[in-house]
Amino acid sequence: MAILVTGGAGYIGSHTCVELLEAGHDIVVVDNLSNSHYEALVRVAEITGRTFPIHIMDLTDKQRLRSIFEEHSIEAVIHFAGVKAVGESVQVPLKYYHQNMISTITLCEVMDEYRVYRLIFSSSATVYGMPDEVPITEHAPLSAINPYGRTKLMIEQMLGDMVAANSAWRIAVLRYFNPVGAHKSGRIGEDPEGLPNNLIPYIAQVAVGKLKEVSVYGDDYDTKDGTGVRDYIHVVDLAAGHLKALHKLTELQGLHCYNLGTGQGYSVLEMIAAYRQASGRPIPYVITGRREGDCGECYSDAGKAERELNWKAERDIHDMCRDSWRWQSANPDGYRNRAIALAERL
Template sequence: MAILITGGAGYIGSHTSVELLNAGYEVILLDNFSNSKPESLQRIKEISSKDFKFYEVDLLNRNNVEQVFLNNHIEAVIHFAGLKAVGESVSIPLHYYHNNLTGTLILCDVMKKYGVKNLVFSSSATVYGVPDQVPIKENFPLSATNPYGHTKLMIEEILRNLYVADNDWSIALLRYFNPIGAHESGRIGEDPNGIPNNLMPYITQVAVGKLNELQVFGNDYPTIDGTGVRDYIHVVDLALGHLKALEKVMFSNGIMAYNLGTGTGYSVLEIVAAFEKVTGKKVPYRIVDRRTGDIAICYADPSKAKDKLGWVAERGIEVMCQDSWRWQEKNPMGYESKVMI
């Protein structure tokens, strides 16, 4: 029996695939390469020394999705696939709603048809909107400030309705905060298309000379230095959280949400300073206007994941910066690079 990973070639999907393979799981990866590269698949195999099936499939194509289920014995699904840029979602909301919602509806309908009712869903801390207080607990009110966040919120509600209608389903909603870092080998990491939407790849691309300067979106927030504060989590810790959630859904029924974060918030400028300290690389930056849909402060209370899943984030901010830089330095042009030794 295999675990299907949608979006398995992407940043978080690739790291989770490595950890699942290392733990002895059989995995099947599905991706349409809209925000990922085929090269990551080879690197997953290299790191894990294991092979796996891969399907280049878009979740919007129901017939192709059905073929994956028809030709394999799938026991559970980890669902990463989806568009994920906050700013872009504000510009092209209909595209985000169609892709993220319709893709998930098709996936769940096919899962139901083939009797696969174990699901780990890649949600987001954006479902908390603008929280009244921090740290953020799973029982806080839910809302969203941008179309991307709304798609995550709506999918969570769809999955809750799905469980109410059929209690055989077992679903984990993983609300993760801000993943950064890379595998310690430097062989897989975050390789966004175009100018990065996320902070760390923006920083590393400036440090490697691919971009001239970092744009800091706003310095007038009510924070320690006026820049936005986020809970940054190492992508390998996040991947291990998916393993724990998978174990949970395989052996219990129900639907439960879990925060995956460290419980510590860092501002943009604190991250820049930590990166410069660890790497010795200067990161020039320029303050620009706030980005539509952004909030001031967001960090997790991760105690529920510790209590219910036995999961704790272990890697600190310096390791996150070191591993991010190792990936970028070895792969200055991302997966298209000739690897630097």
């Protein structure tokens, strides 16, 4: 029996593969490598000392997906696959609706055909839109404000309808806050395509000398230092949450939503200061105007995950920055150098 990990070559997916393998699970990875690297999976095997089947394919290919369920005895699915850049989703919304929605529909149809009903879905705090209050609980109003977030929310609603129609489904929806950091080995980490969309990889590229300075969007919020406050969570803690959810689905029925965050907010300037300390490098920054759609504070109440999954984030801001810097300094160009060599061999 094996766990199917869609999008397993991605940032969160690769770290979750490590956690699954080290816990003794067998895995099968599906990824189309559109925004990830095969090299990440090579390094997952190196870290864990275990090999696993890898299928380079798109989830919208139903026939190939059926063949994977035929070839491997799949017992559950952890579904990471999808496109995820908020800004790009505004520019090319159809790409996001097609890729994220159709791939999930296809996956669920094949799961149903093969009577595989345990699913963990990679959702996002973007489903909460502009929060009315913090910390955010799972009962907060849902109102995504961009196409990426709306795809996540639509999929959550679709999964709820599936559960209502067929009680065999056991689904955990994990709403992530802001994943950062890297594996302690420094071998796998976040490798954004082009200019980073998120704060920590941007800070990391400034620290390593690839970018000039960090743009801080607004310093006039009603927060401790005027800059935006977010809930940053170490990616290894996040990966461990998937393992806890997987085990919980053996006893739960229906659909259950969980926030995965630390429950604590850090400001942009706090993150810059912590990264400066971790890297020993200067992190120049410039204050600019607020971005449209940004809110002052956004952080989680993760108490439900602690109560029901026995999960709690263990790593703090210093662990996040230290592990991120270890990855970035050892891999200033991410996976690309070895990825090119591997592509030539495939």
